[in-house]
Amino acid sequence: MKLRIFPALACLFGYVAVLPAQRNLTGAVEIKLALDKLNVLGSALMIAAHPDDENTAMLAYLARGRKARTAYLSTTRGEGGQNLIGSEQGEQLGVIRTQELLAARKVDGAEQYFTSAVDFGFSKTADETITRWGREEIRGDMMRIIQQFKPDVIILRFSGTPRDGHGQHQASAILGREAFIQSSWKAKRLLFNTFAFTVEQEREAASAPGRIEIDTGEFDPILGKSYTEIAGISRSMHHSQGMGSAERRGPQKNYLTVVEGEKASKDIFDGIDTSWNRVEGGAPVGKLLEEAARTFDMSHPEKTAPLLLKARPLVEKIRDPWGAVKLVELDEAIALCSGLWLDATADRYRVIEGDPVKVTLTAINRSRLAWQWNGVPLAYNQQRTQTASLKPGEPGRFTIKNGETAIEIERRVNYRYVDPVEGELTRPVDVVxxxxxxxxxxxxxxxxxxxxxxxxxxxxxxxxxxxxxxxxxxxxxxxxxxxxxxxxxxxxxxxxxxxxxxxxxxxxxxxxxxxxxxxxxxxxxxxxxxxxxxxxxxxxxxxxxxxxxxSEVRNLARNVGYVMGAGDEVPNALRQIGSNVTLIDAEYLAGGRLSAFDAIVVGVRGYNTRPDLRANHQRLIDYVAAGGTMIVQYNVAEGGPFGRSTGALDRVGPWPLKVGRERVTVEERPVKFLKPEHPFLNTPNKITPRDFEGWVQERGLYFPSEWDSRYEAILETNDPGEKPLSGGLLYGRHGKGVYIYTSYVWFRELPAGVPGAYRIFANLLSAR
Missing domain, CATH: 2.60.40.10 (Immunoglobulins)
Structure with a gap:
């Protein structure tokens, strides 16, 4: 299955799958790290399934600490998940999560790659995932990326066994292992970065035979942070998943075991020469670059440039793939040491397809070194510009000479502007x-x-x-x-x-x-x-x-109040079947006349994300008791090894109800009517099994695991081979009104235009 995102993206200039590792740093720190990295010819590729699966501490340790060329291969773009910050779903959510991954890599210093696999939602088995992805296709994608990146070592984030939980987690490791074995580029070894999310897992990882131990909590005095602190910042870029993370300090043990390839005893790069001696003609380059790093003066970085310029023609002659990689890094390091500011700015941010783009190329030499651009000297701190007409997606290119040595620099074309509040900003150039x-x-x-x-x-x-x-x-x-x-x-x-x-x-x-x-x-x-x-x-x-x-849909609820949670498109869907929908804000929730509504609907993750909703819960229950209808859509279970319990779900209904972690991922699964004569299934629309046909992605999420006997379970469904789940729609009469808790994925089915979903939800709204 192919991901259908980027043909629909207009920002051709702004999208890059791989970001420079040091763009999040500036000044002497950036130069120091660039110089140190020039002398490391080692590389590592991590493979997992989704955005946020990556071990950001390990990536930061390898990229920022060991100065290795490091990358994360996310098999999918995470488009099948939920969105904590807005209403985007599917491909649009995949666009957000792609950008969040790129932002995370700017922090931890790694590069970013993807396969063409689609995140189709939670999967319970690797077999289902591999069947839907296509084994040959996705393994082939991984092999092509391995051939392109040429890693010395490959790190799997998952084991490829049912212990990984999510079927896509398992599949990423299974296919990653197959790609390691079958790829024409032979990495030295394949490792599994073992889990340590619980005390039990930590003990098991620490006692694994042949393990390699890495302390990612090590402090880096140049960066002023430990790699776990950097990891917390990087992981917190995943806003749409609510992945704000602590910047941990102190020891943080990580364990890796070799699963394929040559064994290692102390280090993941055992037996790998990561110096310039690994390539023919590299020894003299290494000596020059070692001297450049050793003699670097942070107050006068321009004094380091001559050594780097001396090394450049030697690097240019190296035929090994490392030569091309290091030539790009070397030119960037020379530009940094020389204080060269190079920029490519379009004259507008929207360009009509087929038209050339007028771009201003700007160069400023902020050192006393004698640089020339197209034969014109770059005087100290003086701005020089040239205009160019570029094709969409074409970068701005600079050839800058010092004596007889030229460096080649590329800059992405952006639109630069000043916001009255935020100051100077850039944005991608869109082709429309x-x-x-x-x-x-x-x-x-x-x-x-x-x-x-x-x-x-x-x-x-x-x-x-x-x-x-x-x-x-x-x-x-x-x-x-x-x-x-x-x-x-x-x-x-x-x-x-x-x-x-x-x-x-x-x-x-x-x-x-x-x-x-x-x-x-x-x-x-x-x-x-x-x-x-x-x-x-x-x-x-x-x-x-x-x-x-x-589709014939009868709806008795004329005025509906909607308490938006994390964000969804349900209100627009309800307007289409005749409801006047009012979004209820915090002020109205606290003091507005709730009795004006025939029904009040709480959006997805409402109790997870709205403190004002929790604070005014009793007002809503009183509204029900007085004759109103309240419908609460799914909330995410709290607690467990991946999160803490905040008490947000202590009260979501009139009586006790415990949100669980069970879900039904197969959207075609039959739904059993536990009470066929119940008014909900008969008024105002007669609900039949046909109304559950044509659903998309899944049936439901986070089904309640326990509930008070005063709730009536109306429907039941389950994934193949699993126990029936009857908590997906709980109906309760409270006073004169009705309270309904539902874990079925209306936020997907209604915007997708599933006819039966509209008929069923109309019955929810009309329940009396």
Missing amino acids: PAVSVNVPAAAVIFPSSQPRAVDIQVIANMSGAGGEVRIELPDGWKAEPAARKFQLAKAAEQQVVSFSVTPPPGESVIRARAVATIGGKNISTGLRVIAYPHIPPQTLLPPAEIRMVR
């Missing part, structure tokens, strides 16, 4: 069509055969954009008018055009497409910007497609 066509939602529901308005937003990405837009529908569906004209004078202007769409009488599910025609060219892509403070803005160009669903 002349106009963008945004559809109202991924799915539009027609609960009856009546026509409904469908609004299409047209955005100009250039001045003077005019044309017409239409909705393409199959036979039986009708849009009026057939087309509408638009005229936008300036870039960034928007116009909303409305169509009346009439569905056929019977049930129907179709794929519609919005198309804009401008200058004889058809455009059918939208524009979506994902913007969070911790990552660069990401511009996506999703297909302008709508899943249109004609």
Whole structure:
């Protein structure tokens, strides 16, 4: 299965799979680390399944401490998980987590790679994962990355056994081991970085035969931090997963065991020459670079540049792959020692596809060394610029000479601007069509055969954009008018055009497409910007497609209050079936008139993420007792080896209820009706097994494991070979009203336009 993210990304200039290791450091510290790294010709590749699976302490130790070329290969981009900071799911969440990984690597100093595997959600077996990924395809991806990176050692984060838990964890290790064995590049050894999350695991790891022990809690006086402190900062970049981590101080033992290849007794690089002596012609280079590192004066880094310049022609002659790697590092080190500031800035952040990009190349020599750029001397601290027209994705290239020696530097093209609050910022350059066509939602529901308005937003990405837009529908569906004209004078202007769409009488599910025609060219892509403070803005160009669903849905809840949790698109879905939805903020939750609502829905992870919700829990229970309907969607279980209990879930209902960790990952699994005559299954919509067909990704998450006898369990389901789970929908009458706790994944099914999900949720809203 291929990941379908990056063909839809507009920020072609801004996306790079591998980031320079020292970009998060500056000044003398950055130069010192760059000089030390020049003398290390060793490399390590870590393999795991998802963003956040990586051992950031080990990566920091290897990259920052041992100065080895280090990388993390994440088999997926984590698009199948949950989102703690917003409503993005699927590919959009994968974009966020990709950027979070890149941000983490800037901190710990490693590089980042991916395979084409899709994170399809939680899997309970390696066999299921490997079948869905494709063994040959993903193993082949890993082998190509191994061939490209050429690691001396490969480190598996998982064992490849059921002890790993998640089937994708197991599969990453199984395929990683196969890739190690079958790759044409022969790494010296394959190691397993054993777990030590619990006391029992720590004891087991410490007593493993043939183990290698590494203390990642070692303090680095140059960095001013231990590698575990750096790891905490790196791991905290995973905002969307709520992975804020402590910066640990003191000893932190890590254990590795060799599972394939040559044995090692004391160090993962045993038997590997990591000096310049490993390559032909490297010995004189090593001597020059050792002298450069030894004589480095942090107050006068420019004094080190002549030694580096002397080494450059020698490095250029080396034919070993290490020669190309170290030549790039050497040129960057020379630029750092010379105080060369090199930048490539576009004149705008959105470029029409097919057009060249006007880029300003800027060079400043902040040392007294005699540098020339294209034959023109770079005087001390004087800015020189040149303009260039580049193709989308092409970097800015600088050839800077000192005497007869030239260095080659590349810089990614960004748009540089000043924000009145944040100051100077950069953002990626987006390549976009002349106009963008945004559809109202991924799915539009027609609960009856009546026509409904469908609004299409047209955005100009250039001045003077005019044309017409239409909705393409199959036979039986009708849009009026057939087309509408638009005229936008300036870039960034928007116009909303409305169509009346009439569905056929019977049930129907179709794929519609919005198309804009401008200058004889058809455009059918939208524009979506994902913007969070911790990552660069990401511009996506999703297909302008709508899943249109004609399904009979009756809903008795006219006014619905929604307490947003971590973020989801459920409110927009409920509006489509006739509910007026009001988002309830902290102020209204504390003092507003809750009785104005027929039903109040708590969004996903509401009790995990909203302290004000927990503080006003009793107000909501009183609302139920007075005759209201309250629906609480899933919350994440607390405690266990990977987290602590905060007490957030001590009270989520009118009576005791314990959230567990069980889930049902196979979305096609049958759902049993425990009480077929219950009003919930019959009013206002008659629910049948057919309503559970066509679901996406999974059935439910974090099913309650225990609950008070006053709750009624209505539904039951389970994964193959596992015990039935009946806590996925708990119904309780409290006073005059109804309380419902549900772990079924409505936050996935409703935005995806699953017809039965709308009918079932309408019954939840209508419960009395």
